[in-house]
Amino acid sequence: MSNHWTSSKILISVSLVLLLSVIVACGGTAAEPQIIEKEVIVEKEVIKEVPVEKQVVVREEVIREVIKEVPVEKEVVREIVKEIIKEVPIEIVVERMVVPTAQPARPKAGSLEAYPQAGKNGVPESVGKFTMATDSWGGSDLNPWQLAGTTFLQDLFNLGIMRQHPNGDIAAYWAETFEQTEKGITFKLNPKAKFQDGSPADAQALYDNFIGIGWDYAKYGYDKPSWTSGRTISNVDPEGMKVISPTEIFVATKGPKPIFMWELGGNGYHGWWAGNPATLHKGPEEYLKDPAGGGPFIIAEWDPGVRIVFDRWEDFWADYAWYHKPQYETFEMLTVPDHAARYALLKSKQADFVYNVPWPVAKGIVRSEDSDRGINPGKGDLWTQTYMANGMLVLDFNLPYRLRQSKYPEGRVDKLGVKINHFPYPKGFEKDPTLDSRVRQALNLAIDKRAISKGPHFGMSFPIGSIWHAGSFGARENVVFNPSPFDPEMAKRLLAEAGYSDGFEITGHFGQFAGRPGIPEIVDAVSSYWKDIGVKVTWEEHDPSDFVNGFRFNRLKWTQVSMRTWGRQDHSGREAVLYRPASGYTGVTVPEIADLTFVLQRTTDNDEQLRLIAEIEDKVLALNETFPLYGMTLVMGYTDRVLAHPTVRFSPHFKHLDLITLRD
Known part of the structure; x- marks a missing residue:
C-alpha cells in the first residue's frame, strides 16, 4: 500500500436548526409515596384519540406544515397485571435443567x-x-x-x-x-x-x-x-x-x-x-x-x-x-455531523450517498420502498432507502431500582463471578413521587406515542410496546407493535390516587446520539404531555459518552427519569444481559429477571430461548419502571447516479457498501 495519509478538511457553512415548539408549565406539590399491593384488571378498553393540531416549524424555510390527526378508535385488550412492591429485596433463585442440543x-x-x-x-x-x-x-x-x-x-x-x-x-x-x-x-x-x-x-x-x-x-x-x-x-x-x-x-x-x-x-x-x-x-x-x-x-x-x-x-x-x-x-x-451540511453535499451531488438524512427532509424525497427497496426508482434527482429498527428509546424510572440495590450488602458478585457495584441511594429522593408505581404508570399513559410518531417524527418512527427490536430473534410482533395506550384522564386519576392531584416537578436526562434521530423532538413532546397532567419536567442533555457511562455496571446515575437508548441487536438474548446488575449498560431489574438471563445464556435450544426471552420481557415490563417509547428508523439518501444498494431492512448502521452499483 502506498501510504499518503493526508488530511483534507471540509468547510461547509450551511446550518439547519430543527425546532419543535413546545410550552412547558409548572407543577404543584407532592405527597408521601406509599408501598402498595395492588391488582389492576383491565378486561376491555376502548381508546379514542382526540384530534390534535400541532404546528412544526423548520427554520431556513425548509418545511412549514400543519399536521392534523384523524380520530381513530382502537380496541385494546390487556391482560391482568398484578404488582407487589416490597421494602426488603428478596433473592429468588431460578433453577431449570436445560439440555443443550447441537x-x-x-x-x-x-x-x-x-x-x-x-x-x-x-x-x-x-x-x-x-x-x-x-x-x-x-x-x-x-x-x-x-x-x-x-x-x-x-x-x-x-x-x-x-x-x-x-x-x-x-x-x-x-x-x-x-x-x-x-x-x-x-x-x-x-x-x-x-x-x-x-x-x-x-x-x-x-x-x-x-x-x-x-x-x-x-x-x-x-x-x-x-x-x-x-x-x-x-x-x-x-x-x-x-x-x-x-x-x-x-x-x-x-x-x-x-x-x-x-x-x-x-x-x-x-x-x-x-x-x-x-x-x-x-x-x-x-x-x-x-x-x-x-x-x-x-x-x-x-x-x-x-x-x-x-x-x-x-x-x-x-x-x-x-x-x-x-x-x-x-x-x-x-x-459531516451537521445535518444540513451533509444534505447539502447530497443535493449538490458532491456526495453520491448520505447516511442519516433528517426526517423532515427525507419525507419529501422519493422512497424506494414505494417500488423496489434499494433500487433507484428513477423519479428524480434523489431517492432514499430506510433502515428500520436501527435503535430503541425507552423511558426509565431509576429510583425504585436504586432503592432495591442500596439495601444489598457490598461485595456481591453475580453467577459468573462478576462484581456487582454498590451505590448508595441518592439523598433527597427518599419520598420521591416516582417510587410509586401509579405515578410511573400515569406518566407513561400521558404520552401519545402514536401522535409523536405521526407529528414531530413525520411518520419516520414507530411507537413500540417491546424492549426488543422489531424483527430480531425473540421479538413478538403482538408486543412490538402494540404500544401502551394514550389515556390522560386515567393518568390524572392515578396521580390523584397516589396523592399528586396538583402535580409535581421532576428532572429528566437524555443524550443525543449520531444515527439515533428523533430524541430532542420526543423530549419536547413529553414535556408538553406531562404539563397537561400537571407535571413539570426539566430536561438535562448530556454528552453521549457521559450519558452511557451513567448506566455502566449498576450505577444508574440519571434520576429521576431518563431516556435510555441503544442500537439494534439481532438476537434479543444479547439485550437480555442488560437486565443484570453487573451489566455494562444496566437496565432496571430484579434478581428473578437476572437469574433468567443466566438460564437463557446456557441453552442452545431455539424454542427454549424464545420462551425465556418472552418471560424476561414480560417481567421487565411488569415492574412498571421501563416503558418503551419508539423504534427508530434511519434514512439513507442517494443521487440518481446510484443505481442500487442491496442491504438489510433492519440494521443498526450502514452495511453492504461494497454492493452499491453506480452509473459512470
Whole structure:
C-alpha cells in the first residue's frame, strides 16, 4: 500500500436548526409515596384519540406544515397485571435443567439478480470514485485488537468470519460454514481467503487473532482489549481451541454460548474483526503503516474522525453474489455531523450517498420502498432507502431500582463471578413521587406515542410496546407493535390516587446520539404531555459518552427519569444481559429477571430461548419502571447516479457498501 495519509478538511457553512415548539408549565406539590399491593384488571378498553393540531416549524424555510390527526378508535385488550412492591429485596433463585442440543447451521444463500449488476445490461463493470457522507462512522480505531468501541470501518478492510446477506440471513464470508454445539463452534474457511500482502487468511490466522486479542496482546506491545472486544473473547476457551487443517478450526467456548455467533458472525452490531497477524505482530505503530487486511479495500488516505479514502483491492479473493470486488475504484468517506451540511453535499451531488438524512427532509424525497427497496426508482434527482429498527428509546424510572440495590450488602458478585457495584441511594429522593408505581404508570399513559410518531417524527418512527427490536430473534410482533395506550384522564386519576392531584416537578436526562434521530423532538413532546397532567419536567442533555457511562455496571446515575437508548441487536438474548446488575449498560431489574438471563445464556435450544426471552420481557415490563417509547428508523439518501444498494431492512448502521452499483 502506498501510504499518503493526508488530511483534507471540509468547510461547509450551511446550518439547519430543527425546532419543535413546545410550552412547558409548572407543577404543584407532592405527597408521601406509599408501598402498595395492588391488582389492576383491565378486561376491555376502548381508546379514542382526540384530534390534535400541532404546528412544526423548520427554520431556513425548509418545511412549514400543519399536521392534523384523524380520530381513530382502537380496541385494546390487556391482560391482568398484578404488582407487589416490597421494602426488603428478596433473592429468588431460578433453577431449570436445560439440555443443550447441537445446532449445525449452514449459511443461507440468496439471489441478488433483481438488482442492477456491474457489467450487465448496460451497467458499467467499473466506475471511478464513489463518495459518501455520514454523521459518524463510530470509533476511528483501525487496529482490530485495540477497538475502544463500536466502529463501522472494519468491515471495509479487515475480515469478519461471516457476513449478513442483504436478505437478513447469515451468509458465508471468511468461513463458508459453521457448526455450533454446547462445546464450541467449528468453522470451515474459504480456501481462497488471503490478506493484501499475499499471506493466507487460513485457520492459523484466525487462531492467532483470537489468541492475540484475548491473551498475547502484551507480547506484541498492545494494551488490554477494551470491553467491546473483550466481551466476545471472554466466551472463548483458549485451551480447547484447535486448528484442524488450513481451512478448519474449532473455537472452544466456556460452556454453551448460544449468542456467540451473533456477536462474531456479522449479525447486527457485530463487535469483532480479524486482521493480518503478520502486520499485527509488528506492534501498534507498525501496523498502522500498512494494515494489509483481508477485506475489499486498501486504505489510501486517513484523517481520523474526518475523512478516509480507500482504493479497491483488485485481487480481492471473495466471489460470492453477496460479497465480491466492488464496482468502484475509489471510495471516499466523509464525516459531516451537521445535518444540513451533509444534505447539502447530497443535493449538490458532491456526495453520491448520505447516511442519516433528517426526517423532515427525507419525507419529501422519493422512497424506494414505494417500488423496489434499494433500487433507484428513477423519479428524480434523489431517492432514499430506510433502515428500520436501527435503535430503541425507552423511558426509565431509576429510583425504585436504586432503592432495591442500596439495601444489598457490598461485595456481591453475580453467577459468573462478576462484581456487582454498590451505590448508595441518592439523598433527597427518599419520598420521591416516582417510587410509586401509579405515578410511573400515569406518566407513561400521558404520552401519545402514536401522535409523536405521526407529528414531530413525520411518520419516520414507530411507537413500540417491546424492549426488543422489531424483527430480531425473540421479538413478538403482538408486543412490538402494540404500544401502551394514550389515556390522560386515567393518568390524572392515578396521580390523584397516589396523592399528586396538583402535580409535581421532576428532572429528566437524555443524550443525543449520531444515527439515533428523533430524541430532542420526543423530549419536547413529553414535556408538553406531562404539563397537561400537571407535571413539570426539566430536561438535562448530556454528552453521549457521559450519558452511557451513567448506566455502566449498576450505577444508574440519571434520576429521576431518563431516556435510555441503544442500537439494534439481532438476537434479543444479547439485550437480555442488560437486565443484570453487573451489566455494562444496566437496565432496571430484579434478581428473578437476572437469574433468567443466566438460564437463557446456557441453552442452545431455539424454542427454549424464545420462551425465556418472552418471560424476561414480560417481567421487565411488569415492574412498571421501563416503558418503551419508539423504534427508530434511519434514512439513507442517494443521487440518481446510484443505481442500487442491496442491504438489510433492519440494521443498526450502514452495511453492504461494497454492493452499491453506480452509473459512470
